[in-house]
Amino acid sequence: RGVAAAAEEIATTLESLGRLDFVLAKGRLALDMNAVPPTLSGRAWLDIRGARHPLILGRAVPIDIRLGTDFHTLVITGPNTGGKTVTIKTAGLLVLMAQAGLHVPAEACSMGVFRQVFADIGDEQSIEDSLSTFSSHIRNITGILQKADQESLVLLDELGAGTDPTEGAALGRAILEALHARGTRTVATTHFAELKEFASALPGAANASVAFDARTLEPTYRLVIGRPGRSYAFAIAERLGLPPEVVARARGFLKPEQIRIEALLGELEKAQDDAVRKREEARALRAEAYALKKKYEEEWEAWQTRKARLWERTVEEAESELRRVRREAEAIIRSLREQTAAESARVRERAIQEARERLRLLQAPRVLDAGAPETKGDMPRDLQPGETVYLPRYGQYGSVVQPARGEEVLVQVGALKVNLPLTDVQRVPQAPATGKTAAAALALQKVAGIKNELDLRGRRVEEAVTEVDKYLDDAVVAGLTQVYLIHGKGTGALRSALHEMLREDPRVKEFRLGDYGEGGSGVTVITVNI
Incomplete structure (x- = not known):
């Protein structure tokens, strides 16, 4: 009874199974063949x-x-x-x-x-x-x-x-x-x-x-x-x-036109067989040429890929070296600012001079002093401590600290002591003013010549930032407590760049825009950190 009750469903299922079996059979037959x-x-x-x-x-x-x-x-x-x-x-x-x-x-x-x-x-x-x-x-x-x-x-x-x-x-x-x-x-x-x-x-x-x-x-x-x-x-x-x-007798019974037709068919078969063979040879050569073409195209693409990777690696190395140089320069500047913030005005000026001399000796091109001796003699091997020498490569005068040892001598240039080859040192008859006298003269010159305002109108951002950086050095040396940067109103781009620089500068205690009588938003007033 249960089977009879489901007879219709069973019949439908059997029909579906039959169709599925037929489809699978067709698929298996296709695989077998x-x-x-x-x-x-x-x-x-x-x-x-x-x-x-x-x-x-x-x-x-x-x-x-x-x-x-x-x-x-x-x-x-x-x-x-x-x-x-x-x-x-x-x-x-x-x-x-x-x-x-x-x-x-x-x-x-x-x-x-x-x-x-x-x-x-x-x-x-x-x-x-x-x-x-x-x-x-x-x-x-x-x-x-x-x-x-x-x-x-x-x-x-x-x-x-x-x-x-x-x-x-x-x-x-x-x-x-x-x-x-x-x-x-x-x-x-x-x-x-x-x-x-x-x-x-x-x-x-x-x-x-x-x-x-x-x-x-x-x-x-x-x-x-x-x-x-x-x-x-x-x-x-x-x-x-x-x-x-x-067989020969049978051939003799053929009509002349039948013999001619058979001969023509034979020649046609031979010509077509030759054409088929040549076509197969041409197909094989074409396949070989295509394979070679594909091979060389793949090699060309691989070479181009290697070339691009090499170029990318070269660019990365150059950028890495540039970042390293920038980090070193920033470290020098940061060291300068730390020393400037911690020491007195006189010591700060000495640190500034030392850092600039280091940078000039390492990076600046050779500059000759117009008043330096031009003649070259033998290497001065008998230099004595305290003796004044001229350094033509750097355009500077220095003082011998220790007698020469081998091919080098220890010389003090400003606040910096360096070992130099004897070939880079020349003895001078008379030394110019001593370092202390020169430094004092420099400080007096700064005090006498510096103004408490710097006009930056018309400058580009890069030029203005460089000029402000040098101006702040001079202001610290001169002992100015308050200075004015005149940048004008304009679009505000120059003002924004200067304010961003001043926020990070340890020489600046505080800054603000000028009051109504000081020039308003066209002037920035700086309190110098002395």
Whole structure:
């Protein structure tokens, strides 16, 4: 009862399982045959490359066949056992498989939809029905002629066989003309030379042959479209043991035009075989050239990638070095400002001079003192402490601290003591003013000449920042407690840049915009941190 109650669901499930099993079976069949999905478009045409008979997989020689494009009637000729019948069976089976939703055993398959497929293949003689081979063929063809149209595929094997050759050839030609006039897609195999001539002369028809190796007298089972085939009857008979004199006698019965046609076909086969071989060689060379082109393109791309990476690494190293130099410069400035904030005005000035001398000695280009001695003598090896010397490379005077040791001497330049090669030192007759006197003169000059205001109007931001930095140094040395920066109102860009600098400067105790009587927002008033 429970099963009966679920009978409808069970039937539906069984039907679904059956459909699923059918789909899986089609997929497994496609895998077993190494098949491909066909491309269907339009009606009544086919173009199959590398087609294989589905029932002789593993042993079948792939063939290329087309129909319904540049011609719609194809006449295949060639020796017995050469593969003519297998060719038309392969074409018919692959068309039916594609239209049944199956994949087809081929390298590529494109075709239209055929409304009907007719075939007259094989020997269907029947003693019971009193039918000979010829009669069975004619009965089948009669039915085909009644139904075939331009959307039909007709496959005819050994057309006109089984009766008198002359009459059979004439009848075969009439049948092909009738089907051709309807536009029916027709593939026929035959041995009749008359049908070869018919296919060569009729527009919309073409010859084809199954290839045969004339040296081994064995078929290659390759279909060649555009070339009529030879029967090779004499060569095969001789190979199978027929006495040579009999074969020679048979050749003598051929008509001159038949001999000439056979000779022409032989030359055509040889020319086409040579063309096929050269085409294969050209294809191989083209494939090799393409592989080489691809290889060198990949190598070029790899080289370009390496070049780009090298350039990026070089830029990174340059930027890293630039950042290092900037950090060192900032460290020097920071050290200066720390010393300036911690020491008295006199000591601060000394630290400023020492830092500037360090920077000048390390980075500045060579500057010669106009009043320095120009002549060069021997290296002064007998220098004594306290003796004044001139340093032409740096344009400075210095005082010897210790006697020379080897090729170097310790010299004090301002507040800085440095070891210098004797080649960079010159003895002078009289020293200029001492460091203390020069420093005092410098301080007096700063006090006498500095103003408590600096006009920056018209300056660019970079120029103004540099000028303010130097001005603050001079203001500290001169002991000014309050100074004025005149930057004007304008867009405010210069004022903003200066205020950003002043916030971080330890020489600045505080700053503000000017009052109404001081110039307003066009002036910044600085209280100097002394």
